[in-house]
Every structure is written in C-alpha cells, then in structure tokens.
Amino acid sequence: MSGIKKTFAPALPVSRDLRIGLFGFGVVGNGLYEVLQATPALQSVIKKICIKNPGKKRLISGEHFTTQASELLDDAEINVILELIDDADAAYEIVKAALQKGKSVVSANKKMIAKHFSELLELQQEFGAALLYEGACCASIPIIRNLEEYYDNDLLSAFRGIINGSTNYILTRIDKDNLSFKEALLEAQQLGFAESDPALDIEGHDAANKLSILLAHAFGTVVSPEELIYTGIAAIKESDANLARQRKVQIKLVGTAKRIGTDKLAAFVLPQFVSADDELSNVSNEFNGLVTESSFADKHFFKGKGAGAFPTAAAVLSDIAALRYNYKYEYKKIAQQANIIHSHDYYLRVFVSASGDTVLDKSNFEWIEEWHNDVNQSWTIAVISAKNLAATRWWKEDGISLILCEDPFIDNVQYKKISKLSLSLAGIE
Ligand SMILES: NC(=O)c1ccc[n+]([C@@H]2O[C@H](COP(=O)([O-])OP(=O)(O)OC[C@H]3O[C@@H](n4cnc5c(N)ncnc54)[C@H](OP(=O)(O)O)[C@@H]3O)[C@@H](O)[C@H]2O)c1
Secondary structure, X not given: OHHHHHHHXXXXXXXXXXXXXXXXXXXXXXXXXXXXXXXXXXXEEEXXXXXXXXXXXXXXXXXXXXXXXXHHHOOOOOOEXXXXXXXXXXXXXXXXXXXXXXXXXXXXXXXXXXXXXXXXXXXXXXXXXXXXXXXXXXXXXXXXHHHHHHHHOOOEEEEEEEXXXXXXXXXXXHHHHOOOHHHHHHHHHHOOOOOOOOXXXXXXXXXXXXXXXXXXXXXXXXXXXHHOEEOOOOOOOHHHHHHHHHOOOEEEEEEEEEEEOOOEEEEEEEEEEEOOOOHHHHOOOOEEEEEEEEOOOEEEEEEEEOOOHHHHHHHHHHHHHHHHOXXXXXXXXXXXXXXXXXXXXXXXXXXXXXXXXXXXXXXXXXXXEEEEEOOOEEEEEEEEEHHHHHHOOHHHOOOEEEEEEEEEEEEHHHHHXXXXXHHHHOOOO
16 A cells, blocks of 8 residues: 555645735734634744834734835745735835745735736746735635636636625615615725725726736736726616616626627626526625636536635635745736637617716617606616727716616627517518
C-alpha cells in the first residue's frame, strides 16, 4: 500500500506564508479581521492596518493602525495587500502601487475593478503579481472562480442573476413587509448591506460594475459599465409594486448576459417581473442568486448571501487561501474569445409606466401589446429595441419606470418572425 501511495501521491503546490497589510477597517475589514482570528490554520498574519480617520473608535488597540499607506506598501515583509476601502480612486492607487511592487492583492472593490479593468490586467501581466476579487461579485457566492475555471470547457450561453444584495433587501422588505422605500433603504444601510454612497446601489451602478466584471470572466468580453444598458430600483413606484402584487409576481433587479448567435453578447441590468416558478423568486433579502445556462451542463443555480461583513469576508478569506498556493486568474477567455462582441442588436418586452402629467411616446416602441391611461398614470406593455434604450435617456427620467416582463428577450430572428406575423394578422402583408 505504501508503495502505491508513494507512486500516486499528487505533488502539492508549495504553500507560502502570507504577511498581510490591510487597507480599511469598516464593515468588511472588521469582518475579515474576525474571520482570520477564527481560522488560525491559514497561518496568515495581519501586520498593519491602514485607515482614514485616526480618531475613530476601534475594536482593537491603536498600535495596529496607521493612516500612512506607505507603511504597508513599502514594507518588504508584507507580501499581500487586502484592499477593503470604500473609495474607488484611492483604492486604485493602492492596488496599482502594490502590484508594481510585486505584492499579491485581494480586493472587494467592484467599482474600482470595473473602472480600471484593462489597466489592472496589464499591471498583473507586467509585474506578475496576482489580483483576486471574489468578494467583489455576489459576496459569498464563489462565482468568479467558477466562471473562470469550471465553465472553461463548457459552452456558456447565458447567465442572469440578482447581483446586488442591498437592492434585493429593499425590494423584499417593500414587497413582503410593506415598508416604504426610505425605511427599507435605512435598514439596509444599518445592517451594513448598502454601499457608503447609496446611489451606487439604488441607481444600479453597483450591479452594472459587477456585471461588467462577470462578463470578462464568463465570456472574455471586456465592457465598461457605462456601455451597458442599466438602471436601478430608485424609479420604481408604489403603483408598480401594487401591480406586481396583483399579478402575483415580484420585482427584482436582474443582471442578464446572453449570447446572440455565435459572436455577439447582450448584457443589461434592469428591474424585472419575476414569477413564482423562476429560480430568482426564492432569492430574498440580502441574498444573491445567479442562474447559468450552458450547452452540456444545462442550468446551474448559485445562491448565497450577497452582502454583509461575514459573507464578504468569507470570499476574501477564500482568495487569501488561494494565494497561499499562488493561484491567479488566467483570463483565458479574454485571450481566446475576443470575438464575442457586446451588442445592442436585440429587443426586450417591457412594462413602462409614467406618473402625473408625463406622457409616454408611442414611437419609442416597436409594437404595443397593452396601452392604458389611468387617472394618475399611463402604462404600457410593449416591445422596445435595445438600441433605443442604449441611445436615449427618456426611460430614466423622473416619473417613468421601466420593468422587464417575465420572459423579455427577443433576438433578431424572433423579432423578424413575430413582426411578420403581426403585420399579416393586421392584414398588411
Ligand atoms: N459591505 C458589504 O456588504 C460589501 C460587500 C461586497 C463588497 N464590498 C466592498 O468592500 C469595500 C469596503 O466596504 P465596507 O462596507 O467595508 O466600507 P465601510 O464600512 O464604509 O469601510 C470603509 C473603510 O475604508 C477606510 N478608508 C476609506 N478611504 C481610505 C483610504 N484612502 N485609506 C485607508 N483607508 C480608507 C475607512 O477608514 P475609517 O474607518 O478610518 O473611516 C473604513 O475603515 C468596498 O469596496 C465595497 O464596495 C462591501
């Protein structure tokens, strides 16, 4: 037996000691500190913590802290930088300096990563140091490494998911407990689910940042968040929520990516009506959920906490553990599949409502299925082209809300078939 063991024993990659410089000691930084205390087997030591406001009360003694970034970045003993601050611009400078000095970096800062994705790729290539960021997308769900590694050999055709924990928390509390938008947002902030700047969550920027990162790992397509069609939940009106209740559906903020044919990719973050038989209908409160579709595996459904101190710290911890074995993202799909291009060549079935005196312009739609003018608002169910949504802002104006219907996606081929059928039904063809 011992001979067999000897022959087939796998060669373990060499693990290395990690001496950590931690930036940020807020919700996630505190959570990570506690999680590291609870996992001594990882043999990682936090040498110094850099924060912004020296006067703040901390749970651990003052000698651990500094406000001088250079104390961490110039310390040759520190070989890992954890970047867990809430300022994306300062975060980029920290991460850039760390990578240039050959230090590995773990970050949860989706805004910084999405904004500087290409530069960060180049820095990793040039200096050979790893940047990992599992906590930046869906917090505790191990989605980035799965997209990067597991779906490498399978043909991923689509994914859609709830990728922002605080807006999902707000929508759940409004739907299930009749809280007002303001009350639900305040609760999300008090529980540490919301970004320091709530606009990042409720206007959809955070979800767009995450979608942009996920697209690179899922399809090898690098798209900046500004190029994506997106909005958040700030425009959803009480009347929309009531309509959803009447129709026995929920409103969720959903990020979608879907291949069109062989070489194009549709990607958007929009509120959507979700019916009870949709996997995403069971994703409540601060949970995130993501459904992938691929040729051979068919569907996978990932669900887990998408915000909060410990769920995010768990993902950061997993990245730290991966660094011990010198794990890096290889970004293979970016090199291999640069031909999958982000496109607005598709159509969406939408519900659009306008309150007060705001008038909806019928010419924005390809065809209209329902049109209502009620006392306080007008609303429609109609098909709109993604090109219109990408090129205009009328649907983001005050008083207007746009929510995707349950099965909204219509590609070019389906569009031609349906429009031909509707013309012939109308006796035009
Ligand atoms: N909260 C979540 O559920 C969650 C989930 C996933 C990802 N994230 C991401 O994780 C990061 C941290 O979020 P958080 O919720 O922990 O934020 P937070 O509670 O607001 O804490 C931010 C921390 O950053 C420090 N800081 C800000 N600017 C700094 C600078 N220039 N140098 C050094 N330290 C600085 C602050 O210092 P002071 O303590 O001195 O003010 C504070 O400790 C963000 O990128 C966020 O998007 C958060």
